[in-house]
Amino acid sequence: MTQTTEAPPAGSPHRSRPVPVKAASTFAQALNAALADAMEADPTVLMFGEDVGVLGGVFRITDGLTARFGEERCFDTPLAEAGIVGMAVGMAMNGMRPVVEMQFDAFAYPAFEQVVSHVAKMRNRTRGAVHLPIVIRIPYAGGIGGVEHHCDSSEAYYAHTPGLTVLAPATVRDAYFLLREAIASPDPVVFLEPKKLYWSREDVDLAELRRTFEDGQAPRRIGRAVVARAGTDATLISYGPSVPTALAAAAAAAEEGRSIEVIDLRSIVPFDDETVCESVRRTGRAVVVAEAPGFASVASEIVARVQERCFHSLAAPVLRVTGFDIPYPSPKLEHFYLPSVDRILDAVDDLQWED
Amino acid sequence: MSTATNGRGSMEASAGGTQQSMDSALLPSAKPVQLVDPEGCHTHDDRYPLPDGELLLSAYGHLVAGRRINDQANALVRQGRLAVYPSSHGQEACQVAAAVVLAGEDWLFPTYRDTVAVITRGIDPLQVFSLLRGDWHGGYDPHEHRVAPQATPLATQLLHAVGVGHAAKLRGESTVVLAMCGDGATSEGDFHEAMNFAAVFHVPVVFLIQNNEFAISVPLDHQTVAPSLAHKAIGYGMPGERVDGNDLAALLAVLGAAVDRARDGGGPSLIEAHTYRMHAHTNADDATRYRSADDVERWVPRDPILRMRTYLRGLTLLTDEGEHALSDAADSIAATIRGGLNTEAEVDPAQLFEYVYAEKTSQLREQAEQLREELARDAEAESAGAGDQAEGELR
Numbered sequence A: 001m002t003q004t005t006e007a008p009p010a011g012s013p014h015r016s017r018p019v020p021v022k023a024a025s026t027f028a029q030a031l032n033a034a035l036a037d038a039m040e041a042d043p044t045v046l047m048f049g050e051d052v053g054v055l056g057g058v059f060r061i062t063d064g065l066t067a068r069f070g071e072e073r074c075f076d077t078p079l080a081e082a083g084i085v086g087m088a089v090g091m092a093m094n095g096m097r098p099v100v101e102m103q104f105d106a107f108a109y110p111a112f113e114q115v116v117s118h119v120a121k122m123r124n125r126t127r128g129a130v131h132l133p134i135v136i137r138i139p140y141a142g143g144i145g146g147v148e149h150h151c152d153s154s155e156a157y158y159a160h161t162p163g164l165t166v167l168a169p170a171t172v173r174d175a176y177f178l179l180r181e182a183i184a185s186p187d188p189v190v191f192l193e194p195k196k197l198y199w200s201r202e203d204v205d206l207a208e209l210r211r212t213f214e215d216g217q218a219p220r221r222i223g224r225a226v227v228a229r230a231g232t233d234a235t236l237i238s239y240g241p242s243v244p245t246a247l248a249a250a251a252a253a254a255e256e257g258r259s260i261e262v263i264d265l266r267s268i269v270p271f272d273d274e275t276v277c278e279s280v281r282r283t284g285r286a287v288v289v290a291e292a293p294g295f296a297s298v299a300s301e302i303v304a305r306v307q308e309r310c311f312h313s314l315a316a317p318v319l320r321v322t323g324f325d326i327p328y329p330s331p332k333l334e335h336f337y338l339p340s341v342d343r344i345l346d347a348v349d350d351l352q353w354e355d
Numbered sequence B: 001m002s003t004a005t006n007g008r009g010s011m012e013a014s015a016g017g018t019q020q021s022m023d024s025a026l027l028p029s030a031k032p033v034q035l036v037d038p039e040g041c042h043t044h045d046d047r048y049p050l051p052d053g054e055l056l057l058s059a060y061g062h063l064v065a066g067r068r069i070n071d072q073a074n075a076l077v078r079q080g081r082l083a084v085y086p087s088s089h090g091q092e093a094c095q096v097a098a099a100v101v102l103a104g105e106d107w108l109f110p111t112y113r114d115t116v117a118v119i120t121r122g123i124d125p126l127q128v129f130s131l132l133r134g135d136w137h138g139g140y141d142p143h144e145h146r147v148a149p150q151a152t153p154l155a156t157q158l159l160h161a162v163g164v165g166h167a168a169k170l171r172g173e174s175t176v177v178l179a180m181c182g183d184g185a186t187s188e189g190d191f192h193e194a195m196n197f198a199a200v201f202h203v204p205v206v207f208l209i210q211n212n213e214f215a216i217s218v219p220l221d222h223q224t225v226a227p228s229l230a231h232k233a234i235g236y237g238m239p240g241e242r243v244d245g246n247d248l249a250a251l252l253a254v255l256g257a258a259v260d261r262a263r264d265g266g267g268p269s270l271i272e273a274h275t276y277r278m279h280a281h282t283n284a285d286d287a288t289r290y291r292s293a294d295d296v297e298r299w300v301p302r303d304p305i306l307r308m309r310t311y312l313r314g315l316t317l318l319t320d321e322g323e324h325a326l327s328d329a330a331d332s333i334a335a336t337i338r339g340g341l342n343t344e345a346e347v348d349p350a351q352l353f354e355y356v357y358a359e360k361t362s363q364l365r366e367q368a369e370q371l372r373e374e375l376a377r378d379a380e381a382e383s384a385g386a387g388d389q390a391e392g393e394l395r
Ligand SMILES: Cc1ncc(C[n+]2csc(CCOP(=O)(O)OP(=O)(O)O)c2C)c(N)n1
Pocket: B113, B152, B153, B154, B181, B182, B183, B184, B185, B186, B212, B214, B215, B216, B277, B281
């Protein structure tokens, strides 16, 4: 598998944001463009949810879609998450490619039953006769000073459910390409959008991304992790909102003379064992960085896989830097909770170095 | 905001009088619609003409077959051939009518109890039973006869039905969707969301509640204190109707009218069929704990087959000869089911990993390979064991 090393995204919560020099695009704009381009390219792609129409979504990800494609293609539903996902199931059964927005992570739970019992299982129940090309977009995770129920990291619930593809982009480019791939996927995708990255910027031309995707030039991203920063001494494995923090930690470690590789998973399910294990076998040390509570988490799963597969290459136990096993804390306390550069550097220090 | 002319049953009206007539147009009839009474006599209803004899006779044939399917399936559970069977004995008129009123392009969304409806719609009974037999969670291709997989989580399928109907509308198709659920399911949130979505988006869906008085052990008055389940419709702005659920003629008329209305752009409706579950919830249930034999006995004379038979015989639409033919046809379906389920179906463990994703993930490929190796080792050990045994016998 070939990997492309991409530039780390600008702007981490622990560094001052570089001033954008030229036509930069935000993560949110990339998602909006991906939706618009997908709707343009395929008339069966529909977008619906709460406040996604005239308002353009509470994060404006669906801005302008109703005006451009009409109320039949991008519309508001009654306030009912199970209704939104359940109706998407029927629409997908009848030839549509629905993209639905759950307004916030914790408000997707009323729809959990539909996701787990139907969205994830329809292909299996019907022995492949019915498949559901549905994308469930969820603005997720914290770091934005949000109030209760607006900052949950719910990836483990979805990742634990066979039949779902679970994605969490961390860069503007990946936001665009992964969402296009998700919409094109024959399988249902839970698409986790790190809220704190919505306003992050990259120097990318969205029209250029569209051409690249539609010409089939973009390398596939679902199921493929990427080395976000190359290094030789240890591997930080991360995804979604924690990737910028991991990159900042790697940059700080470099100043202390340690060469840290950072892997951005992008795709939680399917999981790219190959890229992760290749890196860990090379560096011999690994730390998993994720924002969700650590117990019974995606981070736990990654640690287990790495120990199983790379045991003989490991110079130290694989460690985790995660959120605490508590409900997501209130805004004034969240900085104590979130994996920080310091916490990551401490974990790296604990990797049993000889010096 | 526009008024009811948008066809969405808007509650806005200029005068109180209009408001009242609009409301009452959505309300169910005071008594459940009945066209053939338990004695087998035609009872008149101004709004619903009696379906013609041909239709009644052919539907009656399905009724007889449906009863035989229920009886056969129960017997197969006792023989250990089926894991479980939620019988619709006594509810067959609802089952048959739900399937018969639909055109080929229409969709049916059934529940676990609606096996007879699914078979009446034309799906091979052996494929249908693969679910309850334990071969696979669903055994038929939903697109082939436009029948969704039988849903077990209550009321969830009603939303899928709305989605199929909404997509059909967007695609300019004249498809109507009929979705079934029980009385207990009406308490679930998904029921409410489905009604509301269907009404707001003006979707061509007919909701059929089979009110068989119990949700496992819990009687209807523990689910709701509404005047009837059909009354719930007005709260969503769609018409509701009550129908005698053991009267095949009335069911065909009421459901048929609702389907026609939906096809003509009239939007969704809710129909409550009042019937009775004559058997236990499933074979695993002890119904004597929550209802008396007397209660059940009271429903025996209201049997849907009995009355339709009397009615059809009275009109000489049904003759001795005709009855024999229907009985033979039902026997042959039962024999097919019995024969098919008496042979063990081959199950292929490799299929476990087949239908999870369009393309197997590397994790699934690894696990499939792991299971294959395990089974190969087992088979090898077994054949080595058999060899030892054979040698032993020789010595
Ligand atoms: C969401 C959910 N909760 C609980 C159950 C367990 N359950 C299966 S059938 C049933 C009773 C349903 O009663 P009703 O809707 O009246 O349908 P009936 O069985 O009478 O046809 C229950 C509680 C379930 N299948 N789904």
